[in-house]
Amino acid sequence: MASWIFTTQVTNITVVAIASSFLLCGPNADAAQDVCPVRDQTSYIHPTGPPVIVDAALERSIQFQRLVSKWRSERGATSSIAEMCTTPAYLSILAMGPDALPLILGQLQSEGDDPDHWFVALHYITKGVDPVSDQDKGDMVKMSKAWLEWAGRKDDAR
Amino acid sequence: MPGSWPQGDFPGLNSGNCQITSPATSAYNCIAWAAGTNKQWWDPNGLYYWPPNVPREVTIEAVVQVYEVLGFSICIGGMLEPGFEKIAIFAKQSGNKRVPTHAARQLDSGEWTSKLGACEDISHAEAVSVSGPAYGNVAYFMSRPKSPYPA
Numbered sequence: 001m002a003s004w005i006f007t008t009q010v011t012n013i014t015v016v017a018i019a020s021s022f023l024l025c026g027p028n029a030d031a032a033q034d035v036c037p038v039r040d041q042t043s044y045i046h047p048t049g050p051p052v053i054v055d056a057a058l059e060r061s062i063q064f065q066r067l068v069s070k071w072r073s074e075r076g077a078t079s080s081i082a083e084m085c086t087t088p089a090y091l092s093i094l095a096m097g098p099d100a101l102p103l104i105l106g107q108l109q110s111e112g113d114d115p116d117h118w119f120v121a122l123h124y125i126t127k128g129v130d131p132v133s134d135q136d137k138g139d140m141v142k143m144s145k146a147w148l149e150w151a152g153r154k155d156d157a158r
Numbered sequence: 159m160p161g162s163w164p165q166g167d168f169p170g171l172n173s174g175n176c177q178i179t180s181p182a183t184s185a186y187n188c189i190a191w192a193a194g195t196n197k198q199w200w201d202p203n204g205l206y207y208w209p210p211n212v213p214r215e216v217t218i219e220a221v222v223q224v225y226e227v228l229g230f231s232i233c234i235g236g237m238l239e240p241g242f243e244k245i246a247i248f249a250k251q252s253g254n255k256r257v258p259t260h261a262a263r264q265l266d267s268g269e270w271t272s273k274l275g276a277c278e279d280i281s282h283a284e285a286v287s288v289s290g291p292a293y294g295n296v297a298y299f300m301s302r303p304k305s306p307y308p309a
Contacts, residue, residue, distance in 0.1 A: 077163040077275035077292050079187040079260060081203040082216055084275075116184050116276070119205045130205060138198035138207025140185050 060096070064103040067093050072116075085120040094124055101125050105151045108144050115144035122147055163277040167292035175283035184276040189221065191273035192245045192261035193228055200224070218249050218297055221258040230300035236285045238268035242301045246270070246285040250294025260293040 054062075071089035078084050093100055104118050104125070123130055131150035136142035162182045180196075189200040190207075198207045202214040212223045222232070225245060236246055248260035262272040262285055272288050273279040282288060289295045 075275065077167055077277050079189060079201075079273070079275050080216065081199075081201040081206060114183050114185065117199075120203065123205055132205065137205065138190070138200060140199060143205075 060099055061103060064093065064096070064100060064107075068107065081117065081120060084117055090121070093121055098125060105148065109148055111144070113141055115140050119143055119147065161274070161278050161280065163274045164292075167290055168274075168288055169290050170284075170287045171280075171282065175287050177281050178278045179271065179281050180273075180279040182277045186273060187275065188261045188273045189224065191271070191279060192263040193225070194263070196273075216257055218247065218256060218258045221247055221261070222298060222300070225261075225300050229302040231302065233299050233301040236264065236270075236296070236299045238264065239301065241304055243304050244299055244301045246296045247298045247300065248289070248293040248295065249297035250291075256294075256297065258297070260288065262288060 067089045071087055071093070074087040074089050075084045084090070093104070096103075100121070104121055108115055108118050119132070129150065132143045132146045136146060161178055184199065186196045187199045187201070190196070190198050193200070200207050200209075202208050202212075202216055202220060204214060208214050209224050209227045212227060213220045225247070230243075230245060233242075233244070236244060238244075244264040246262045246264075247258060248262070249256040249258050251257075260272065262270045262282075264270055264285070265281065269281050269283055270285050270287070271279060271281050274288075285296055285299075
């Protein structure tokens with residue numbers, strides 16, 4: 001009887017040990033290398049370096065880029081500026097207020113010869129500025145140029 | 159035919175009846191493209207180009223006026239008529255009113271060309287090939303005599 005109990009306990013311990021090893025190491029070799037100590041090597045489960053500090057400006061920039069991608073997906077194939085500029089993502093950009101201004105101008109500059117529809121946002125955030133002449137309205141490249149020149153003049157005035 | 163537009167918006171488009179004819183761009187839209195230009199984005203919003211003396215409002219009447227200014231008048235259908243250029247104006251129901259959504263232009267072959275928002279422009283077999291949840295249906299066909307002088 002004692003022999004049976006001993007044998008059973010040993011078997012159970014062996015089964016538990018194998019199962020734990022599998023759960024900890026995972027079914028593939030890479031996972032095992034990440035987690036299981038390998039002889040003569042130090043292994044780390046968690047990074048030990050200092051935490052990454054994300055400042056507010058970088059966080060805004062990341063949020064803005066996320067909204068730009070979302071907006072392009074949300075607007076679909078609409079031709080209507082009213083529809084395009086009232087999607088949730090575009091409204092979220094408007095809601096960022098003056099903080100979004102340098103981000104939008106940077107985006108406009110990066111788009112070069114195929115600028116996107118940032119003019120409604122710029123007009124809104126600047127509370128009604130429109131540096132585009134009547135004859136250039138609708139010409140996206142000229143509209144973009146007018147806004148970037150306006151931004152340059154604004155910076156010079158500081 | 160994997161364009162950049164949401165495929166579900168145009169259930170009538172397929173590789174057999176549609177061809178992409180330009181890269182995606184925000185340089186011009188369907189209203190301008192149907193009027194024959196790829197240099198401007200036409201929109202009643204005050205920041206954009208809109209033909210003079212046409213009300214800056216998002217209504218079918220205003221869009222019809224845009225093309226009337228360019229010499230088009232409402233006609234019966236979209237069949238090819240030698241000596242005439244045709245366009246189709248699309249609208250969809252929004253609440254209790256119909257809002258304009260799109261304009262397409264007939265090509266000399268009888269096929270149609272559409273600029274899909276800020277996506278690509280395409281040629282499509284029938285005007286109604288772009289009907290669907292995005293653009294609704296054709297509200298009006300308009301025509302004008304072809305200019306004897308090529309643009």
